[in-house]
Amino acid sequence: MTRTTPARPVSVEAVFPELAAHRGRVTRLHPRPGRPGMRESHIGGPMLWPQDEPWPLCREPHRREDEGYAPDEIRKSRAAGTRPTSRPWPGSGMPGQDGPVPLTGLAQFFRRDIPALECGPDGADLVQIFRCPFTHGPYGERRYLLRWRHSGEAERANRFLAPAPEVPLLRWEDELPEPCVLHPEEVDTYPWAEEGVLPAPLIARIDAWEDAQAAEHGAGAASYQGDLSIPPGWRAGGYPSWASTGPMAIGCESCASPMRLLLTGEGYEMAGDSHSWMPLEDRDPSLQGKASIRGGPSAAQPTRLRFGNDRDLHVFICPTDPGHPPRWVLA
Incomplete structure (x- = not known):
């Protein structure tokens, strides 16, 4: 529509x-909730990501948290129209304190779908946006990543990554994007x-x-x-x-x-x-x-x-x- x-x-x-x-x-x-594919522009959907390419990670220290929400529980609660239940972090620490954490894929945009979108380096026509699922420092700072691609090259990959890696708990429900198609x-x-x-x-x-x-x-x-x-x-x-x-x-x-x-x-x-x-x-x-x-x-x-x-x-x-x-x- x-x-x-x-x-x-x-x-x-x-x-x-x-x-x-x-x-x-x-x-x-x-954006409106839907089921976008990896070859479509979207927010919160599957990224066009070759399987043999490492998923982006955040390697910086993260703020300590006490509780959070499991991504699957967030998805189930949204489908049911309810609020998810928080749970304590497993063990004494939090995901990411002892090592890198996978970034959350927020969105990807193809220039063929959005002609006004600027081109990237060497005419790259696909931009992918990521965010660290945790905050940094005493002021809750965020870390973002922008990745440019040539869509034709990426689409010729033999295999694609699905599903993307994610952390076991998120501090807030609004860290998880709802898959949305674009109009x-x-x-x-x-x-x-x-x-x-x-x-x-x-x-x-x-x-x-x-x-x-x-x-x-x-x-x-x-x-x-x-x-x-x-x-x-x-x-x-x-x-x-x-x-x-x-x-x-x-x-x-x-x-x-x-x-x-x-x-x-x-x-x-x-x-x-x-x-x-x-x-x-x-x-x-x-x-x-x-x-x-x-x-x-x-x-x-x-x-x-x-x-x-x-x-x-x-x-x-x-x-x-x-x-x-x-x-x-x-x-």
Whole structure:
């Protein structure tokens, strides 16, 4: 099934004509629970991984934990609509304290499915995203890995790895991605309205317009940040959102070039101020506004993942050389 973003509640360029110069395109990925294959773009599905190639491991020390959830119990509880039961770590330590742990495969994206996706080194057309299932250091830091591939070369392997290795316990249920198929859709997008991103006079006009909308329409009034600029959820390309951090200059640590946004991962496909982005196919046409949204967690939080305290995970790459290390920014 396709996914179709509703028309915006207000024509943003009719209200702010100067934003036409800043209009961009972003591909909304619209993940929904399903059974993706290893030769498909997906979140949480099986990776296209040759069997004779070592699975990526995290070899750093990990934070000590007291309890966790078995991946199979998480899967069973989701199928039953219940909460999984936690259990203590086996023995005195935790998985990974005495050796490396396998990374969790979060997602893979083929450029043939998502034409707006940037190419990798030497024209690589498949990107795979991994995360360490445990946190690091006193502040709970995360470790991510981006792997570029040439899909044609990988698909010619004789045998493929299935299933991927995983740790016996996870600290949180939202460490395990729900397998999701994608429904890519391109939509217009506009930059975050904060100093350093858009001109100050335009930001002042946007703020004044939002105040007038709220005074006239109340709590349900349209807002630039929530309804007109950047859609929520997983997406490729477009502009970064800066709700938690404020705008940041992201430079390549190898050559200092300004980096380009490759992907954004987000736990929720909507928030309280962004429900207007929910696709038409996930709405009851007999109802209006937020009340029309149907599908429950399958539509609102399909991947079951979280990044930080419900923040966006932005993946930046170097436009000068995509082989330079990416940067992972929670915003």
